[in-house]
Amino acid sequence: MATVCFEVECTTVPGELVAVCGSSEALGSWTVEKSLQLDASDYPVWKGRILVEQPAEFKYLIAKKPEQNLQLVRWEGDFKNRTLETIQGQQLLRHRFGDASYESKEIVVEETAAAARPAALDGDASPTRPQLPAAALSPVGRQASGILKDITVDPAVRLTRLVRASSTTSFEDSYELRAGEILGTGMSGGVVVGKNKKTGAEVAIKTLPLNMNKEHIKAEIQHQLAMDHPNICRLLEVYEEPTRLLLVMEKLNGPDLFDAFSKKRRYTETDAVDIVRQILSAVAYCHRNGVCHRDLKLENFCLEDDSENARIKMIDFGLAHSIDDFPMTDSCGTLYYAAPEVLRGNYTERCDMWSLGILTYILLDGRAPFMGRNDRQTYRLILQGEYRFAEERWAHVSANAKDFISKLLQVDPQQRMTAEEATVHPWLATSEGAPSVELDRGILDGLKAFSRSNEVKRAVLSAIAPMASVEQVRKWADQFEALDENGTGQIKVSDLVEKVAQQSGEDVHVAEVLKLTAGTNQEISYSAFLAACLFHHHSSAEEEQFRALFERLDKEKKGKVTVEQVSKALDGLVDLDGLESDFGARELSFTDFRWLLQRPLTPSSLVGLRQLLGLYEDSGIAKSWRVDTVRAKMAGETDEGAIEAARRENAAWRQWHRARLREEKDEDGKLGQ
Template identity: 30%
Template sequence: MGNCCGNPGSGTSESKQVKPKKKNNPFYSNECAAANGSGAGFKLSVLKDPTGDDISLQYDLGREVGRGEFGITYLCTDIKTGEKYACKSISKKKLRTAVDIEDVRREVEIMKHMPKHPNVVSLKDSFEDDDAVHIVMELCEGGELFDRIVARGHYTERAAAAVMKTIVEVVQICHKQGVMHRDLKPENFLFANKKETSPLKAIDFGLSVFFKPGEQFNEIVGSPYYMAPEVLRRNYGPEIDVWSAGVILYILLCGVPPFWAETEQGVAQAIIRSVIDFKRDPWPRVSDSAKDLVRKMLEPDPKKRLSAAEVLEHSWIVNAKKAPNVSLGETVKARLKQFSVMNKLKKRALRVIAEHLSVEEAAGIKEAFEMMDVNKRGKINLEELKYGLQRAGQQIADADLQILMEATDVDGDGTLNYSEFVAVSVHLKKMANDEHLHKAFNFFDKNQSGYIEIEELREALNDELDDSSSEEVIAAIMQDVDTDKDGRISYEEFAGMMKAGTDWRKASRQYSRERFNSLSLKLMRDGSLQLAGET
């Protein structure tokens, strides 16, 4: 991965010597080059105008501080000034499709475009070499939003109002700049430092897009819990960011998402129904003004939903400093902690999975395609794909195959050409079976007993918990995941946790797009996507 490596002091001459041995990424070249195996001299260019091509001349990369689907974030030091930054290094091998490449290119362009703002992480520099893209940005070391809330002994409506004001101010500045964020969620907000007065900052513009007034979009992106109904209807504009902020507000006030189900289809249908529960604890204690704002932000009709400016003019936000300073109760704090830690437990497992999925090589894909294309038409249908996969020993559920077929059949002719087949092949490796979940489970099951015991769970989450609440949170996770109540987590229970609510396979952004694209089409066909009152 070039300069992505954890040891920034290593020389570059060695990597240059071994580089010719690397196999070509099929997306580094056009379809013909990929199909015939040529394109060895092709260099993938991602960024429009990077600062330079050798990050090591200006920065030292240090320890890893985070990991995502495409890249690893390192602590990074300016060689001349000694100032600390964060560097997100994205391996080009992981940019498997044109959509992936465009996402990274657009993320850098949007960060360059955004004005300096105290609640938006700022871009410092960008570099691109043969192996990776490096995005150097402001370092945020104050931790995640929910963790800070839980660490405070007293959590109130007033605190939630202050946080919501900041989040909606970020939405407003984005919209003023013609940027739709499209992926607002608690994990995408970090505190700049550990001081009590630290600003909260939006950190991730990976799914953001430029928009013009009145422009409508149809690409399904985002995180399921926070997705607005019009995204599922594939006809949306910047109003979706206010919806997502409304979901965050609901979670801030009661500790659980407003729209939840065991399956992704159930989540989608709950979002479409848009029924908000104000009965559970602590809603009876929450002010009418706060509930009014939640309703108006989670208005299913985007034309009637408040704009970011209107949210900031709402009495609950305007009078944030006068909002009730009465504790929302330990239940909400415990839920927020559990929500945060459960996400981290899933992410830890997904990180183990990602190491096994890291780079699907192109080798063998063309051979497999030719084997399935028995009539030598240059394309294969669903039956040929299914039969070919069975011959290769891969048993894929018909429903999953149909979803992938629909999602990757770009020209809609009911068959896959070679480039469409490459995309399917890449994703089949992620969804063929639960092999990767087994590997993640074994990572936690240190003594190989076949169970994750409470001590192993405690060890796995040791760096995520503070001493004061650790046992309470561990007990809460065990209570949730250990369904047979034998005091330990079996593989079946672990897999159930990983698949609950949102399928673990949506660790892949591209797979998520495909899955929800197909789900949206299904809900359109059965009439589920009509607005209430429509006929």
Template identity: 30%
Template sequence: MGCSPYIHDNKHEQDKSLKLFIGSDTTITPGIFTRVVDSSSLHDYNLIRIIGSGAFSKVLLCSYQPTLQLRAIKIMKKSSLVTQQLDTDYKIKEAAILRKFDHPNIIKCFEVFEDSLNYYMPLEYCQGGSVFEKFIVKKELNEEKIRVIMAQLLSAIAYFHEKGVIHRDLKPENIFLESKETSQIKLGDFGSACEIVAGKRCKGCFGTAYYLAPEMIKGSYDEKVDIWSCGIILFILLTGSPPYSGKNTADIKSQILKHPLTSKQCSVVIQNKLIIDFLENILVINPNDRISASKALLHPWIAQFRNNFNIKSEILKNLHQKKCFSKIYQAVSMYIVAYLLDIKDISELKQYFYKIDKNGDGKLDEEEIKMELRTFMDSDKAELTSKEIFKKYDLNSNDFIDYSEFLLMSLSDDKYLLERYISAVFKEFDLDQDGFVTLWDIQSVIGRFSHDALDLCLIKECSKNNKLLSEKKFINIIRKCTSKKNKS
């Protein structure tokens, strides 16, 4: 299962004897579209402005010309990267990690390319800026907004901790707001992240001094360093001030080791007893006694976040309307719902997802689905409907409905299978931008085709036209076949 890096070859030099129904059966996830391309891809981007810079990297806001989508390109100097930050398949470890995630509060990576000096990584752009810029500098925070931010942050952390990843650089500057109007966040900058090796503890001091856990400074640690960082983030969001007075990194590290922040100190400036109780579980010196992200999500102060969603939806009642489930339909739909839809188009769905996700781990298990179904049908029918949902929409067979799978199952085709979106998917296959794709271009991304009518229609049409499929024909086939299916 899974797929190799999506690296495009010359379509006119490909083996014509394609075996379309055998070979790798790639699982359809957002990550299959994270691709490694050549440096000429930089010409697809028009620079708008610089939105971030540091000693070893900078971030540019750019318009991606094939779709006119705004993207944030992170540019990293090759000379500044260490071996642990590189990846054999995806060049940059950060890209390899991000492609594994499908969570509403984690930023997405589109592609990776390089030149002689730099690596380039186009990322999802968040128009609201960072939490640091918006709330700490401008001081536009209240307790409810802080709870909303922390609940989403902990959900993201619980999600990637379960996948064996430690962020190691959590701070308000790396938490981004989707828009200027909401407190919906996306966690970014996984440049210091590492993957946990079973039976081994991590080493190396990463991140900004204020947020470092004592055990990271000492040199040996596990994923609980991220939990400590959450405690410091919460303190700063609530007070607007850092917890240590050191004038440089060495001084701050010394203060962390000698006098680490405690909930007792917090209680002097924070009056809410429920928040203090929450911090008592997070700011624990011994990481073995420190609460996990998944358990922190169940704390009464954080749990109130999900109790605020009084959304009544007919979404789960209408799932039988979708009848087209070919491989190409899944891939086209997945790219559109994961990468192209405007946040305004899915804002209510995201809240509904939060409501169903009772434990806050960023994915839906069968019991959570059944619990929601029981609000408008009897238990026996809920049981059967839940099984059907997982059979049809658990595309990666992990026994959960992941966030993009939820969007796919919740949206009717006429809401997202629009010409401009299908055109954007076509351009993901047509990397040399000559206006044509081959079956191999498509198969190199989605794996072997299915025997569904839509896949067969695509194969037949491509065979009739010297094995080349135009953008117009591709769009027509997708729209025509899905329309017929959904009317049947």
């Protein structure tokens, strides 16, 4: 009897799976319906194992499973059958689907009970265990790659969303993979369905093996973490293990635009305007933030769900590249969507605009504008920019639509519209936009409360906010898009104040509190907006996130973290000396850490603690301070909670005092006497 483990590399499309079928009963006796289904947890590597007693022949196959039984899609090839050997132990087989020349076998012989255990324990009936392959135990295979430490992100994002796997923090502790549920394949890896063990929410998991080009891996993570827009798929967390990275992304429950288009064949002009407007909003945001996607096509945009007016989101940043002073030179992407300058090997971010023109043409015509009899002819047509608007298919399409496409499909990239120019083109500007959305009063309250929080909490909440579920975020995204009328991915405070004034008449008050949220640039980012919504609607979830952050810092599980750990983790947001001064200790409990995040921002214009408390009257902080202060006076030093309350009040006084000193120094050039 032997254990045979299969590992086969095979890319599939959503809805397909890989199985093993062979001559033995365990492999279905050459019956497709009874074949061994393999697990796609490490997609594109499919895995499975069986027990065999005698030699057997087998082949891999791709199948669909619309109901209970498997349905054959195709066998792997015409070459002669693969073979199984029987040994005592474990046989590990590695193959590539359809590639008879690639075969790797490892044999691990089981230890006998006598050899594995001391003689005095021979009577113990404990079963023996097969040894792991030597490669799994080698120091090289187990060493940490250090990919995440080289990625440049905000400190709060690093703390909340980048995880180096260890004995206390591992991917399997937080998520489980759904065997066989494949969402699709990207340029750098496959995507499977996973589930958050704590919340039950479904997510999309992309696995990147670390034998790939590490610079490409870092670039993909860097770019997707930086993207903060309603029409771009959110990257929630990244886990780094010794041999792979696992990207946890929001799961989009609708089809990609290619599948949706295949069912519909072509869109009306009104449909196309709405789709292109959303795509262009994402593209323009990428370009404004220094990222060229380089692989815009129908397959790389997915619908958030199956509803009629579902939001469209950009996915797969596997080929994304930073926009800098030097032109890009490597040819990449999909031929039908590739710009002429990409084929020549010297291009800028305007290659994305050509791809957008191709995509728009397909939506309105049903076919690509450059389609030769073969790739060579297609290549020539693209270089020459030869296409036409066939009368029988374009007779009822507006002149503005044709003009939009023509200004994108310019062979000379300098004559091509930029993303900013395209957003104000008459074809998009004159059509009916999204229906008006009434501003939720609760969101306004959340923005006001969020703006009063200290800088640390605002940064942490902004980093946490994208991790909220699709269901939670959907209505908030609608509100954001209603306010972001130009699709920039930022809301101008002036625009928000004007809209709020139309509904509530609170323009002056709201303007003052929102300036704190926006910072010096007077704009509110998408994550900050989501954070404000999360702040208002999910205080219990917020508490859980704070606890999770504290546990990440408390690597030794002592229930304490040092001020140095907090300062390093939130570099640039926390003053080390001030932090130690506030808490009077070099170690912080969870209560201290929570207070660090929850203590309010103290404006320097305040002249007393009463005003400090009054400013935060509607946030619940003032009430808790007053109650805690009374407890402190009544209980003296015998009650730990009362002592903590007194420390918090003293910390608030110190904040106020330092702020007042700074104000006097700014005005007089020296400290007040």
